[in-house]
Amino acid sequence: xxxxxxxxxxxxxxxxxxxxxxxxxxxxxxxxxxxxxxxxxxxxxxxxxxxxxxxxxxxxxxxxxxxxxxxxxxxxxxxxxxxxxxxxxxxxxxxxxxxxxxxxxxxxxxxxxxxxxxxxxxxxxxxxxxxxxxxxxxxxxxxxxxxxxxxxxxxxxxxxxxxxxxxxxxxxxxxxxxxxxxxxxxxxxxxxxxxxxxxxxxxxxxxxxxxxxxxxxxxxxxxxxxxxxxxxxxxxxxxxxxxxxxxxxxxxxxxxxxxxxxxxxxxxxxxxxxxxxxxxxxxxxxxxxxxxxxxxxxx
Amino acid sequence: xxxxxxxxxxxxxxxxxxxxxxxxxxxxxxxxxxxxxxxxxxxxxxxxxxxxxxxxxxxxxxxxxxxxxxxxxxxxxxxxxxxxxxxxxxxxxxxxxxxxxxxxxxxxxxxxxxxxxxxxxxxxxxxxxxxxxxxxxxxxxxxxxxxxxxxxxxxxxxxxxxxxxxxxxxxxxxxxxxxxxxxxxxxxxxxxxxxxxxxxxxxxxxxxxxxxxxxxxxxxxxxxxxxxxxxxxxxxxxxxxxxxxxxxxxxxxxxxxxxxxxxxxxxxxxx
Ligand SMILES: Nc1ncnc2c1ncn2[C@@H]1O[C@H](COP(=O)(O)OP(=O)(O)OP(=O)(O)O)[C@@H](O)[C@H]1O
Ligand SMILES: [Mg+2]
Numbered sequence: 001x002x003x004x005x006x007x008x009x010x011x012x013x014x015x016x017x018x019x020x021x022x023x024x025x026x027x028x029x030x031x032x033x034x035x036x037x038x039x040x041x042x043x044x045x046x047x048x049x050x051x052x053x054x055x056x057x058x059x060x061x062x063x064x065x066x067x068x069x070x071x072x073x074x075x076x077x078x079x080x081x082x083x084x085x086x087x088x089x090x091x092x093x094x095x096x097x098x099x100x101x102x103x104x105x106x107x108x109x110x111x112x113x114x115x116x117x118x119x120x121x122x123x124x125x126x127x128x129x130x131x132x133x134x135x136x137x138x139x140x141x142x143x144x145x146x147x148x149x150x151x152x153x154x155x156x157x158x159x160x161x162x163x164x165x166x167x168x169x170x171x172x173x174x175x176x177x178x179x180x181x182x183x184x185x186x187x188x189x190x191x192x193x194x195x196x197x198x199x200x201x202x203x204x205x206x207x208x209x210x211x212x213x214x215x216x217x218x219x220x221x222x223x224x225x226x227x228x229x230x231x232x233x234x235x236x237x238x239x240x241x242x243x244x245x246x247x248x249x250x251x252x253x254x255x256x257x258x259x260x261x262x263x264x265x266x267x268x269x270x271x272x273x274x275x276x277x278x279x280x281x282x283x284x285x286x287x288x289x290x291x292x293x294x295x296x297x298x299x
Numbered sequence: 300x301x302x303x304x305x306x307x308x309x310x311x312x313x314x315x316x317x318x319x320x321x322x323x324x325x326x327x328x329x330x331x332x333x334x335x336x337x338x339x340x341x342x343x344x345x346x347x348x349x350x351x352x353x354x355x356x357x358x359x360x361x362x363x364x365x366x367x368x369x370x371x372x373x374x375x376x377x378x379x380x381x382x383x384x385x386x387x388x389x390x391x392x393x394x395x396x397x398x399x400x401x402x403x404x405x406x407x408x409x410x411x412x413x414x415x416x417x418x419x420x421x422x423x424x425x426x427x428x429x430x431x432x433x434x435x436x437x438x439x440x441x442x443x444x445x446x447x448x449x450x451x452x453x454x455x456x457x458x459x460x461x462x463x464x465x466x467x468x469x470x471x472x473x474x475x476x477x478x479x480x481x482x483x484x485x486x487x488x489x490x491x492x493x494x495x496x497x498x499x500x501x502x503x504x505x506x507x508x509x510x511x512x513x514x515x516x517x518x519x520x521x522x523x524x525x526x527x528x529x530x531x532x533x534x535x536x537x538x539x540x541x542x543x544x545x546x547x548x549x550x551x552x553x554x555x556x557x558x559x560x561x562x563x564x565x566x567x568x569x570x
Contacts, residue, residue, distance in 0.1 A: 087389030
C-alpha cells in the first residue's frame with residue numbers, strides 16, 4: 001500500500017502549549033481516515049501544518065510520497081481541503097467564489113464548477129450571493145470548494161458542521177461514492193463518532209496533541225467491550241447478582257438504566273436464568289453492540 | 300510563476316469588479332471632480348477677456364485635484380483590505396491551499412493594486428478632463444484686465460501633461476502603504492483605519508517637504524492650477540530636475556513592499 005499522507009514527528013507549540021506533539025500519521029491510498037479527538041486535541045492544527053498554513057515547530061510531512069516542501073505545486077493540484085469554517089466572498093455567488101478557486105488552481109474546465117455544485121446539492125442557489133446562504137448551504141459550498149480540483153486527497157475538518165440530517169447523509173454518500181468510484185482518499189476530522197464509524201476504514205485518535213491510537217476501524221471495534229445489554233427490574237439487584245458471577249468481568253449502568261455486562265456473549269442463557277431464578281424481571285436482553293463511541297469515551 | 304501570478308491576478312479582478320464598493324467609490328470620485336470644477340466655473344465669476352470662459356486646464360486642475368484626493372482614500376481603503384480582508388474572512392486559506400506559492404499570491408495582489416491605481420487615476424483624469432473641456436476653453440492663458448497673453452497654449456498644455464505624469468507614482472505609493480498595513484493585522488477594519496491614519500499623519504508630519512513627502516500626487520496639480528491662472532509658480536524645481544517625483548515614491552514603494560512580503564511569507568494562517 002502506498003502512503004498517501006505521512007507525517008513524521010510533526011509538532012506545534014504555541015508558546016508553552018504543546019498543541020501537537022510528535023505526530024506520526026499514516027494514511028493509505030483509498031482510505032477514509034477518521035481523525036478523532038476532543039475539542040482542542042489538535043486536529044485542526046495538524047491539518048493546518050499539513051497544508052502549510054502554519055509552520056510546524058518540528059517534523060516532516062509527505063504527501064503522495066514526496067516532501068510537501070519539495071513539490072508543493074504538484075502536490076496541491078491534487079489536494080482539496082476544508083479546514084474549520086468554510087471561507088467565501090459574501091458579495092459573490094457560489095459560482096463566482098468557485099471561479100476564483102478555479103483560476104487559482106489552473107487547468108480546470110468551467111464545467112467543473114457546475115459539476116461540484118450539483119454534487120453538494122447547491123445547483124438551485126448557485127447564482128445567489130453567498131452572504132444570503134444558510135449555515136448548511138455555506139458548509140456545502142465549503143465542501144464543493146474542497147472537491148473542486150478533482151483531488152486525490154481531501155481534508156475535511158468537521159464536514160457535518162451545520163448540516164441537517166438529510167445533508168449529513170447526502171455528504172456521506174458523496175464521500176463514499178468518490179472513495180469507491182475514484183479511489184479518492186479522505187482525512188475527516190469529526191466529533192460525530194457514529195458518522196466516523198460508518199464511513200471510516202481507519203482511525204487515528206488524538207489526545208492533547210498526541211496520537212494515542214491509530215488502527216483500522218475493525219481493529220478498534222475489536223477492542224471495545226463485548227458482552228450483554230440487560231434491562232431488568234429491580235436493576236440494582238440484577239447488577240449485584242451478575243457481579244457475583246465468576247464469568248462476569250464487570251457491570252456498568254448506562255444512562256438509560258440498562259446494564260452493560262462485560263462477559264462472553266455466549267453467556268446469554270446463563271444470565272437470563274440467573275436473573276429469573278432470583279426473581280428479577282428481565283424486559284430486554286441483547287448482545288451489546290460494539291461502538292466507536294464507547295471505545296472513544298474510554299480512552 | 301508568471302502564469303500562476305497571472306491566473307491569481309485574474310481571480311483578484313473577479314473579486315474587485317464584482318465588489319459594489321468599487322462602483323460607489325467611482326461615483327464619489329466623479330462627484331468630487333465635478334463639484335470641484337463646477338464650484339470654480341460658477342463661483343469663479345466671468346472673465347473680462349476675449350476668453351470669457353475659464354481656461355480648461357484651470358478647471359481641470361481643480362477637478363483632478365478634488366477627484367484625486369478622494370481617489371487616494373479609495374486606493375488606501377482597497378489596498379489596505381487586500382490582504383486583511385482575506386485574513387478576516389478566512390479566504391486566504393482557500394488561496395494558499397491551491398497549487399500556488401505565497402509569493403505568487405503576493406505578486407498577484409501587488410499587480411491588482413497597481414492596476415486599480417491605474418484605473419482610478421485614468422478614471423479621475425477622464426472625468427475631470429471631459430468636464431473641463433466641456434466647460435472651459437483651451438488656448439493661451441490671458442491676463443484678466445490687461446489683455447496680456449501670459450502663457451501660450453502649448454506651454455500650458457505641456458505643463459499639464461507633465462503634472463499628470465508626475466502625479467501617478469506618488470499615488471501608487473499610497474497603495475504600497477496600504478499593502479504594508481494590510482499585512483500587519485488580521486482585521487480589515489483595523490487595516491483601513493491604520494492605513495488612513497498613517498497616511499494622513501505622514502502627510503501632516505512630512506508636509507510639503509519635497510524630499511520626504513510620500514504623497515506628491517496632488518502637489519503638481521495644485522501647482523498647475525496656480526500656473527493655469529497665470530500665477531508664476533511652477534513646482535519646486537527639484538521635483539522635476541532632481542527627479543523627486545520618481546525617486547521619492549519609488550523609495551517608499553521599495554520600503555513598503557518587501558516588508559509586506561516578508562510578513563506575508565512567514566505568517567501563520569489560523570483563519
Ligand atoms: N493560533 C493559536 N495560538 C495559540 N494556541 C492555539 C492556536 N491555534 C490553536 N491553538 C491551541 O491548540 C490546541 C489545539 O487546537 P485545535 O484547533 O487544533 O483543536 P481541534 O482538535 O481542532 O479542536 P476542535 O474539535 O474544537 O475543533 C488548542 O489548545 C488551541 O487553544
Ligand atoms: Mg478544530
